[in-house]
Amino acid sequence: MMAEGRAAPLGATFDGEGVNFAVFSEHATRITVCLFSEDGRHETARLDLPERDGDVWHGYVSGLRPGQLYGLRADGPYAPHQGHRFNYNKLLIDPYAKRLTGHPRWHDALMGYTVGHSHQDLSFDKRDSAPYMPRCSVEDPSFSWGEDRPPHTREAETILYEAHVKGFTQQFPGADHPGSFLALGSDAVLDYLTDLGITAIELLPSQAFLNDRFLVEKGLTNYWGYQTLGFFAPEPRYLTAGQIAEFQYMVARLHAAGIEVILDVVYNHTCEGSETGPTLCFRGLDNLSYYRLASDGRSYINDTGTGNTVNVDHPMVLRMILDSLRYWVEVMHVDGFRFDLCSTLGRTDHGFHRGAAFFDAIRQDPVLTNVKLIAEPWDIGPGGYQLGAFPPPFMEWNDKFRDGVRCYWRGDAGLVPELAERLTGSAMQFDHSGRNATSSVNLLTAHDGFTLADVVSYVERHNLANGEDNRDGHGENFSDNFGVEGPSDDPGVIAARARRRRNMMATLLLAQGTPMLLAGDEVGHSQNGNNNAYCQDNETGWIDWGQADEAFRAFTRGLIAFRKAHPILRQKRFLHSQERAVDGVEDLFWWREDGVPMTQADWDDPERRVLCAELRMASGSPAYAEREEALFLVFTAGDAAATITLPDPPDGWSWRHRIDSGQAWFGDIDAGDALRITGPSVAVCVLEARDG
Structure with missing residues (x-):
């Protein structure tokens, strides 16, 4: 019996x-x-919730314990033209369920309408969907955290590492329970991440998600996970014993190693798709409230490209999202979130607005303002591209950095001004509203697109294995294959590709902003030209650690260590060539290779392939900030050898040559008055006092 x-x-x-x-x-x-x-x-029982306070139905059952399995049914009108799709025959997932026993098994009974009926989704299906649905589980989420202390790494110190739970660990040598949350907490993985220098791991969707029917019918699976089924439940396939404590253990272990955990979360849409999709949860509980519907009431607004858009404007839907976020912070101890298609969450009836309810709610929340918040600043709806438009404290994925750096190193004409903009934090997009240079999350690659090894090995996408006739994935990748599409045994091609990867990785880790690496790029992971491996839960998507490029891993590790050692590379303030109060010297100079300051004609020259930057701590840096004198960075995309004249150092100082990407070299020699560079390269000098 139920009590009140x-x-x-x-x-x-x-x-x-x-x-x-x-x-x-x-x-x-x-x-x-x-x-x-x-x-x-x-x-074993059906118990109607006996009480209703406003729009919340509730009841209490004595004697039930954690582990009790349950589901929901909702009665009400089935009137699609009015936005209602109640069907009491369908077992529904509790939106607040803390654990699910598995995934739906595809059957037409999961649909609220009769598949194949002449009236399509206006028809009504009376079959019970319970045999094909997972169960929710009552959970006691308490966990013995011990001395767990979130690292609270400052944005300026952060090195992000985007990884897939299974893809990263499935073939990782020495990882316990490969393919699971537990594997990420194993000694072998923690040792690897700390040795590389990673400060935060950004996990692809780890909340419970759906295996899409069209993929299952083709023998594929939803690998990435961007079809959320439960906003509070960990993905069941990553739990080895079905205990949410496995996720908590992973977080505690990563924290102990000084590594933050960022979750990629999908609140812009759900896995239920369009009006022809299944009735699994939200649609059956209150379709009109949970989704943004078109004027006909029947169809869905589709700003996400997935068939539906979550109605964030509804106060109870917004409450669910905020409750979910707080749960993952307070109960599961995560350190932040990357919001998939975040523009959708800022949409109102009048389009995107940085003062939308979602942003205002987060910015006043005492829990959520203390974690990292990263926006994917676009969706496919009208006016959906919003790079730079998000309010602080949001950081944003910067695709302009990705595309500009790829094109510069590919040798495209006229890209020196673009490279300069990206190296200095993309101020055009982010230097407003009190935002910091760290707002720009700089990336070369991400899960969506080519890996870094494939950026230098393929011009065309090779996605036939996805079963969509190679029509899916990005059409323009700003990539290069050095004359050979795919693998090559030509030593010249192999060497040129390795150099290009070093040049690009150096650019990423020497730029102002917050760098993000794609897991596996540092060891040369390839997806064989597949730039949309969302359904490849196999050797295509899994990192092959047995074929790791150890030389490139060592080079990447060296770059990360260099970045951490030099505060000039990780500043909050933008560099705008302004004089510093401390010495009257400007914080940024742009030089030609002959030691003459860049003129407008130089910037406008489409054939220019060399960019030299002299950087200092930004004007306005506080007295307590870390200090160092200057860095001199050289980026040359030309094939010819170049001699770079260095600025005259002050008396008692000299330029020390520390990095040459062309030779994969880290060292410390007196550079004299010039650098000699062969072929496309990145070089770095540090201004140091001669007495050390």
Whole structure:
């Protein structure tokens, strides 16, 4: 029997004596909790929630314990033209469920309408979907955290590393429980990340997600996970024993190694798709509230390209998102979030707005303002590209950095001004509203697109294995194959590709902003030209550590260590060639290779392939900031050898040559008055006092 219970918190909450159930639905006429046997096979009880406070239905069952399996059913009108799609025959996932037992098994009974009916989604399917649905589990999320201390790494000190839980660990040597959260917490993985110099691991979707039907029918799977099924539940396939404590253990272990955990989260849409999609959760509980619907009431606004768009303007939907975010911070101890298609979350009836309810709610939240917030600043809707438009404290993925750096090193004409803009934090996009240079998350590659090894090995995408006739994925990759598409045994091609990768990685780690590496790039991981491996849960998507390019890993490790050692490379303030109060010297100079300052004609020269920058701590840097004198950076994309005249050092000082990407060299020699560079390269000198 059910007692009255409470309207808060939402979800299934164990209090030591029983379980309180609370479910939001504005338009339902009845909400039922279905209890299942321990093995989940048999429905043992149906209990209607007896009370309603506003739009929250609630009830309490004494004697239920953690591990109790359950689901929901919702009764109400089935009137698609009015936005309602209630179907009591469909077992639904609790939006606040803390654990799911698995994934839906595809069957037409999962649809609220009759598949193949002449009236399509206006028809009504009476079959019970319970045999094909996973169960929710009542959970006690308490965990013995011990001395867990979130690293709270400053943005200026952060080195992001985007990784897939399974793809990173499945073939990792010595990892415990490969392919799981536990593997990420194993000694072998922690030793690797700390040795490389990573400060934060950004995990592809780790909340429970759906295997799309069209993929399953082709023998593929949703590998990346951008089809969220439960915003509070860890992805079941990454749990080895079905315990949410496995995720918490992973976080505690990473924290102990000084590494933050950032979750890639998908709140812009759900896995239920368009009006022809399944009824699994939100659609069956209150379609009109959870989704943004078109004027006909029946179809969905599709700013995300997935068939639906979450209605963030609804206060209870926004509450669910904020509750989810706080849960992952307070209960699971994560350190931040990367928001997929974040422009969608800022959409109102009048388009994108940086003062939208979602942004305002996060910015006033005492929990969420203390973690890292990273936006993917676009979606496919009208006006969806919003790079630089997000309010602080959001950081943003900067695709202009990715494309500009690729094109510069490919040798495209007229790219020196573009490279200069990206090296100095993309101020045109980000230097406003009190934002910092660290707002720009600089990347060469990400999960979506070519890996770095493929950027220098392929011109065309090779996505036939995805089953979409090679039509999916980016059409323009700003890549180069050095005359050979794919693998080559030509020593010249191999050497040129290796040099290009070194040049690009050096550019990433010497630029102002927050660098993000794609896991596996540092060891030469290739996806064989597949630039959309979202369904490749196999050797294509998994990093092949057995074929690791150890020389490039060592070079990347050296660059990260150099960045950490030099505060000039990781500043919050933008460099604008302004005089510094401390010495009257400008914080940024742009030089020609002959030692003459760049003129407008030089900037406008489409044939220019060399850029030299002299950097100092930014004008306005506080007295307590870390100090160093100057760095001199050279980026030359030309094939010919070049002699670079260095600026005259002050008396008692000299330029020390420290990095040459062309030779994969780290050292410390007196550079004299000039650098000799052969072929496309990045070189770095440090201004140091001769007495050390």
